[in-house]
Every structure is written in structure tokens, then in C-alpha cells.
Amino acid sequence: MSQDGFTDLRLNHASEAQEGFWPSFTDIMTVVVMIFLIAMVVLLVRNMELVSQLRSTVEAERIAAELARATGKEKDSLSSALHQAEERVQRMQLELMRLQDNKLVNETLIAEQLRAISGLSNERDDLLQQAAQLEMLRQSLEDDIQRRQSQLGEALAQIDDRQLQLNVAQRTIVTLEDGLRQLRERYAASQQQAERLQQTIVEQREDLDIVREQEQAAERRYLVLSDEFDSLKVKYDKLVKPARSSGGRHLIEVRYWKADGAYQISWREGGEGSYQPIRRDRLDRVLTRLAEAYENGLYVKVIFPENSGLSYNEAWEFTTHLHSKYDYYFRGDAAGSTATEDTARP
16 A cells, blocks of 8 residues: 555556455455345245235235125225225236236346346345335235124124114005005095085085074064064053153163274263263173162163164163163063063164
């Protein structure tokens, strides 16, 4: 070595160089052979793992295909998983082809590494890294296969449950059909009964019309008889009782009519002043107090305006009530009679 750090290639140093060449060459070739063997072993291990993975993938595909045929109703939901598995198989096949290409490339690289030992160490690191990745890929594929097997088991259990539900639903449909048939029969019977009831209603309405006509005829006869009775009663009173007169009596005038379906009452005392509206219960209290206050009694005059809207029975009931309870002439005769001459119409 020179002082500058370069090898001295002069003739006096040639013998020393020849003596150190062959041991170094033997060591280098030994390292090359060992690297070549290690590379071959790594490639063989990788090929075996790839073949095992391919077999596992093919077996998983066969299981998935059998499961797809066995589970017809779940075909749609599992078809996507099957397509994904097929895509994974295709990717694995492409990966295998790529690895085979890499194998050829690696073999070429090994041949080149016989000429360049320094590059083999880097290639060895790459191969080890790829082996680790393939190991991780193999582990992930095994986990995926286990997961899919569990999914297949769950799918089979779901198919069994759905078959049971289908059987229950079919039995329910049969029961509902029986119930529907019975309801239809009941509906038909109800229709027939409704028709009979409708016929009965028509007949009863006809009878009711006849009864109403009879009632109207009876009411007309009753009104005629009432008029005749009133005339006879007036004649009897004229013959038997003294004439009814307001002389010496306290005069009370009461107007009674119907407006918008409601009864209206107004009154005045002594025949002077204007008529004041009053309720019937209040009128009864006032007339009771006045009848007790005047010893000679009250002369109650009931007035029905024209177009009063009252029926004969309504006018009869109101007049009879006031006369029998408060009028001096009719008190004590509860049956009473209407003094038709007193029901003046202005």
C-alpha cells in the first residue's frame, strides 16, 4: 500500500497477490452456492405454499358452489360473495402467474447474481419480504375461509328458520281461508236475513201508515167531539152557573204563542200597561201569590194572537192549567173547561 491509500501494483508485489487470489475465490464461490441453494429453497417453499393456497381456494370455491346449489332461496344474497370468491381466485391465479413470472425472473436474476454477488443480498431481502407478505396473505385467506364457513352455517340455520316460518305461514293461510269461507257463508246468511228484515220493515211501515191514518181519523173525530163538548159545556154553564164576569175580580191578561219552535208568554196586571215577557214557572209563582193576596179571586184572561203557531191541544192544556189553578170561576173544578168566549183574538 502507498502512502496515498492505493494498492501497489508493481512487479515486486505480484507474488503476494497470486497467493491470496484462490482462497478468496473459493470463499466467494461457496457463498454464491449457498445463496443459490437458499434462494432455491425459498422458491420451493413459496411454490408449495402457493399450491396449498390454490387448493384451499379451489376447495372454498367448491364448497361455496355446493352451498349456492343447496340454498336456492339465498342464492341472490350469496351470489355476490361467490363472485367475490371467484374474483379472489382469479386474483390468486394472476398472482400465481405473476409469481411464476417472478420465478423465471428470479432464476434469471440468480444467473445474473452468479456474476454479481452484491445484488443477491438485496434480492434475498426482497424475497424474504415477499415471503412474509405471502404468509400474511395465506393467514388472511385462512381467516376469510373460516369466516365464510361460519357465514355458511348461519345461512343454513336461517334457511331452516325460514322454512319453518314458511310452513307456519302456509298453515295460517289455510286457517285464514277457512275463516274467510265461513265469513262469506255468514255474510250470505246475513244478506238473506237483511232482505227478510227489509221486507218486514216495509210491511211494518205499511202497517204504521195505516195506524197513522187511523190515528189522524181518530184525532179528527176527537176534535169534533171536543168542539161539541165545549159547546154543550158552555150551554150547561149558562143554564146552571152564573155568567163568568171580571167585575170585582183582579184582572190578569196572559198572551201565549209559539215562535221558532219555542213557547212565548207575556202578561200584564189590571188591564193597563204593556205586556211583560215571563217564564211559565215564574208565571205560576206570581199567579199563586196574587190568588192568595186577593180574596175575591183572579180573573185570568188567556189571549192567543193570530198565527200563534199553537195546536188545539197545546192551547187547551195551557188555558185549562191557568183557569183550574188561578181563575176564581174554575177553581175547585180540576177537570175544568175552557171558556171559549174568553180566548179572544184581537
